[in-house]
Amino acid sequence: MPPKIRIGVVDDHSLYRDGVVFALESEPDIEVVAQGETAADAIQIAHDHAPDVLLLDMNMPGSGIKAVSKIALKYPSTKTLMLTVVDDEDEVRSALRKGARGYLLKGTSSSELVNAVRLVNKGQNYVSPSFAAKLIVSRREEANPSDPSRRFPELSLREEQILMLILRGRSNRQIGDELRLSEKTVKGYVTAIMEKLHVRNRVEAAMLAAERVSEKR
Structure with missing residues (x-):
């Protein structure tokens, strides 16, 4: 035990x-x-x-x-x-x-x-x-995930699109449903995003995204 x-x-x-x-x-x-x-x-x-x-x-x-x-x-x-x-x-x-x-x-x-x-x-x-x-997004910081604005040049367009959905509080399953991807595929993208942004988890990734969105406005 x-x-x-x-x-x-x-x-x-x-x-x-x-x-x-x-x-x-x-x-x-x-x-x-x-x-x-x-x-x-x-x-x-x-x-x-x-x-x-x-x-x-x-x-x-x-x-x-x-x-x-x-x-x-x-x-x-x-x-x-x-x-x-x-x-x-x-x-x-x-x-x-x-x-x-x-x-x-x-x-x-x-x-x-x-x-x-x-x-x-x-x-x-x-x-x-x-x-x-x-926590991760205020009303004035909300981004449109269908139109990535290249705030993250280190990410691919698809990765940035997924990051914007994480920013809006979507789960992997919800992201998959919205983008017509399998949950396993989304999980792989999320792992790549965290590695490229040098963050430990999706909360930190979302916080970083919120900061960059705010800076760009």
């Missing part, structure tokens, strides 16, 4: 924290090893317990973003996942750039929370699907 995923939960609202802990500990493959209320607690938990995943509130005392930055620098084996009410795009991008591996809004279902924890533990990034579109 594989070892359990070791989790730390840091949130200054004890009632909410208790609910998160209950949801996580209801899963047979997850173990909550420590709890805290502040950024200092989060850093101490990373030092003392080295959890696989550390759930943090953005607005806890001491700043969740500052805690993420320090943990990413000093304790890189601990992956941080933000769980918060803050839905400001700049704040989210800042958290991800400073080392957060995922971002969930409070009010998410327990099943989505558990799924996010498992994915982050495996080394993947996770942003709630309901929030991903708002």
Whole structure:
């Protein structure tokens, strides 16, 4: 039997924290090893317990973003996942750039929370699907995927077209349906795009695309 995923939960609202802990500990493959209320607690938990995943509130005392930055620098084996009410795009991008591996809004279902924890533990990034579109593109930055404008000369026309659809929050299956490509073919294109842009995942690719779209306008 594989070892359990070791989790730390840091949130200054004890009632909410208790609910998160209950949801996580209801899963047979997850173990909550420590709890805290502040950024200092989060850093101490990373030092003392080295959890696989550390759930943090953005607005806890001491700043969740500052805690993420320090943990990413000093304790890189601990992956941080933000769980918060803050839905400001700049704040989210800042958290991800400073080392957060995922971002969930409070009010998410327990099943989505558990799924996010498992994915982050495996080394993947996770942003709630309901929030991903708002994160990676604002209304004024939306691009027309049928008319690539060569913002990415390192990509082929097809790759740039697919990147613009990723920017708009499309999944591989949705992209395939729209462009009449197999999901496997789209996955191959996405892999090539990430390699050419030197990004680790589709969230970073979309963030880079949003920045270039904004610069061109």
